[in-house]
Amino acid sequence: MTGGGSVDGSGGLLVVGDVVTDIVARHRSPLAPATDTAARIASLPGGAGANVACWAARSGAEDLRILARVGADAVDAHERVLRAAGVRPRLVADPVAPTGTVICLVGADGERTFLTDSGAVLRLSTTDWDGELLAGVGHLHVSGYLFFADASRAAARLAMEAARARSIPVSVDPASAGFIAGFGTDRFLAALAGVDVLLPSHHEAALLTGRSEPAEAAAELSRRFPLVVSTRGARGALVAASGAIVARVPARPATAVDTTGAGDAFTGGFLAARLAGHGPVEAARHGCRTAAEAVTVIGGRPRDPE
Numbered sequence: 001m002t003g004g005g006s007v008d009g010s011g012g013l014l015v016v017g018d019v020v021t022d023i024v025a026r027h028r029s030p031l032a033p034a035t036d037t038a039a040r041i042a043s044l045p046g047g048a049g050a051n052v053a054c055w056a057a058r059s060g061a062e063d064l065r066i067l068a069r070v071g072a073d074a075v076d077a078h079e080r081v082l083r084a085a086g087v088r089p090r091l092v093a094d095p096v097a098p099t100g101t102v103i104c105l106v107g108a109d110g111e112r113t114f115l116t117d118s119g120a121v122l123r124l125s126t127t128d129w130d131g132e133l134l135a136g137v138g139h140l141h142v143s144g145y146l147f148f149a150d151a152s153r154a155a156a157r158l159a160m161e162a163a164r165a166r167s168i169p170v171s172v173d174p175a176s177a178g179f180i181a182g183f184g185t186d187r188f189l190a191a192l193a194g195v196d197v198l199l200p201s202h203h204e205a206a207l208l209t210g211r212s213e214p215a216e217a218a219a220e221l222s223r224r225f226p227l228v229v230s231t232r233g234a235r236g237a238l239v240a241a242s243g244a245i246v247a248r249v250p251a252r253p254a255t256a257v258d259t260t261g262a263g264d265a266f267t268g269g270f271l272a273a274r275l276a277g278h279g280p281v282e283a284a285r286h287g288c289r290t291a292a293e294a295v296t297v298i299g300g301r302p303r304d305p306e
Contacts, residue, residue: 011063011137011139011275012061012062012139013056013061013063013064013065013137013272013275014067014141015049015052015064015067015140015142015143016141016142016155016159017049017142017146018047018048018050018068018100018118018143019047019066019089019091019099019121020045020047020050020102021045021046021102022044022045022046022101022102022260022299023043023102023104024043024044024106024260024299025039025041025103025104025105026040026041026106026257027105027106027107028108030107042299045081045301046102046260046299046300047068047300048143048144048261048264049068049141050068050078050082051261051265051268052141052143052173052264053065053085054082054085054087054302055264055267055272056268056271057085057087057268057272057302058085058268058290058302059269059272059273059290060276061268061271061275063137064087065089065133066082066090067092067159068090068091068121068124069092069094069097069120069123069124069128070091070092070093070094070099070120071093071098072094072095073099074098074099075091075093078091085301085302090130090133092128096123097120098120099120100116101117102114102117103115104258104260106260110256110257110258111259112259112260118145121145122145122148122149122151123151123152124146124151125152125154126158129155129158129162134162134168137163137168138168138169139169139271139274140159140163140168140170141171141172141267142156142159142172143172143173143175144173144175144180145179147188147192148176148182153191156191157191160194164194169197171197171199171267172192172195173199173263173267174188174199174200174201175204180204180208185207188208189208192225195225196226196227197225197229198221198225198228198229199230199263199266200218200221200230201231201233201263202217202231202232202233205228205230214230214232215238215248217230218238218240218245219243219245220243221240222240222241222242222244223242223243226241227240227280228240229284231262231263231291233262234256236248236249236250237284239284241280246281247281249284249285249287250288251288251291251292252288253292254292254293254295254296256295257297257298258295258297258299260298260299260300261300261301262291262294265290265291265293265294265300265302266287266288266290268290269286269287269289269291270284270290271283273285273286273287
């Protein structure tokens with residue numbers, strides 16, 4: 001099957017997105033208001049964009065790059081971790097805002113709730129963009145979080161327009177149903193004009209279309225975007241093009257301990273497969289395999305090779 005947003009199997013992947021610090025708190029019992037709840041807590045590198053790049057590297061992609069903003073005091077630490085994962089970072093040191101921080105509350109079933117302080121993430125600006133970042137790139141991926149503030153949205157749009165001028169396909173992960181609801185679905189969809197591949201969760205697809213049935217939502221979105229791949233957690237993924245579902249890809253069996261970053265892992269695996277020359281359906285299978293691995297580890301990145 002062929003579809004919109006084709007990738008010719010050559011070139012690197014540039015991610016324009018977010019690098020944050022995740023505070024992951026795993027609690028086996030329900031949260032107890034006004035008192036203590038026992039938990040295991042870890043501080044880990046995260047961020048949807050950075051996670052995507054790291055999982056793409058884990059999936060065999062080469063020449064991975066990311067552009068993002070972090071607090072000035074955290075640049076070196078985040079750069080070291082990204083380089084160790086096989087990603088070339090261009091991290092802009094923000095002199096005012098701290099690195100974004102996300103508190104991930106993970107219940108006994110592996111499901112998570114996020115408390116997000118975007119910090120420097122949404123301060124990415126057009127002055128941070130350099131057209132040379134696209135040299136040798138075969139695909140541009142933009143984290144949806146950037147669309148929720150004026151400065152970072154302008155930076156995202158500039159990167160997208162530069163990619164399109166070079167006929168480089170562009171994908172976007174909508175990132176957050178909660179933030180989209182606050183921002184406005186019409187505004188969000190307008191900001192995505194020109195995107196080749198949209199990678200929403202089924203919750204995000206439902207919000208963006210007003211259709212609660214996942215297949216209907218994915219199909220509807222594919223009337224606006226050439227290729228839509230909608231993730232459904234343990235139920236796999238839907239591939240849609242030209243207003244119709246073209247494939248239902250099953251999930252890989254896995255015992256979830258933490259679903260943080262599973263969607264990012266799917267996107268990383270999907271994009272790595274596309275850059276390797278696979279079609280959308282086979283790429284979605286790769287994405288499901290990567291997501292299945294992601295839910296078995298704590299945090300949003302691949303397990304440290306050591």
